Amino acid sequence: MGRSGVTNTNESFIDEVTEAVRRERLNLWFRRWGWIIGVVVLAIVGGAAWVEWSRSQTEAEAELRGEAVLTALETEDDVARLAALSDLPRAGQEGVVTALLLAAEQQSAGEADAAIATLNTVAGVSTIPQVYRDLAALKALMAQGASADPLALQALAAPGAPYALLAQEQLALVHLANDRRDEAVTLLQGLRDDAGVGPTQRARVDALLTALGVPPEEADASLAEVPVPAGE
Template sequence: MSNPESFIQEVTEEVRRDRLYSYFRRYGWIPALIVLAIVGGTAWTEWSKAQATAEAQAFGDSVLDALDMGGAEARQEALSSVPADGAQKAVLALLLASDPTQDRVASLAALEALAADSAQPQSYRDLAVLRRVILAGADLPLAERRALLEPVAAAGRAFRPLALEQLAYLLVEEGNTDAAISALRALTQDQQAPAGLRGRAGQMIVALGGETAPAADAG
């Protein structure tokens, strides 16, 4: 052989390749399993987040519907029938402990306490902020109500459409009708907003003298 070192190197490389292929055949399922675990874990995490958000929103919608009942007895009955689990039970217990028609001050204090309780999920704290702003009304300065609502209206928050609706009403309250109509019009086209909210936004636009869709340019 003219080049024994080259021959030996080729044989060594061949042996290494055979050994590597043998390892792949024997242990190749391990990296594949790791990849599947990572992909599956990511998918499960995203699904869990979406499920938790949907459950929180459904719970919040049920609570808000119950709180909108006409009489104190009807509200108590409706709240008692709202399905709840885990931290939701604590929220319901807090809301059942006071009623705005019987003790408005206590209700506002309870809502403020819930909103400030970092141990509670953010969605329930946002719900408390919304209810407190609605219940307090003009007793809270407009600027303070806006400051409370704006974080709740951020993208990804469970009650974003409801907070946007309340922010639009603040524009009405301060006399900024054109901006209010624009905000409400955006809500009528917001697919994250419940149908009832989109309907209310449309009715409010009409009440303000606006149109639910921008008028087409003439010509």
């Protein structure tokens, strides 16, 4: 056998030994750490199953809440409808709609204090999105009428607030109820000229300005007249 044949035989033997060592190390590694892979696989599969189960449970609970609310609203008797809504859960973000509906029923039944309490409860829960909290707070202030806190309304009427225009209108009504006509007219004029005001609200504002003796088309001119000295 030539030198090249011996060399090839040696290389083949070395390769076989290397491969055997590699397989032995791999088998040893799997015997020692293979259970970790099994746990990871089980965790992934179990996690996916849990997510799917949780999602189906959430959807089922939402459907049950919706059906319960609809059943309560379809009750023809006013007292029974109010009682049915009162019995429904109103905690957390999921209960916001129920709470708002309950407050509306309480107001219709003449239970203004109960409606205000229901709305203030929603407004005071920090885990509820701000847009819902602001809506509940505004409705509570509207239910208070002339006794509503002007500072609270001013906070809701701040530029960029989701219900700023409605809060400004309500603040104008509070000013009128408390004999602060000039402040009310200023607010109403600002609303009339605001591009974000819808047609329904604009009609209300125009009607208020007219009732105050300040026709919408003349509002700016009547308040902006400045006497001109003689001779100019």
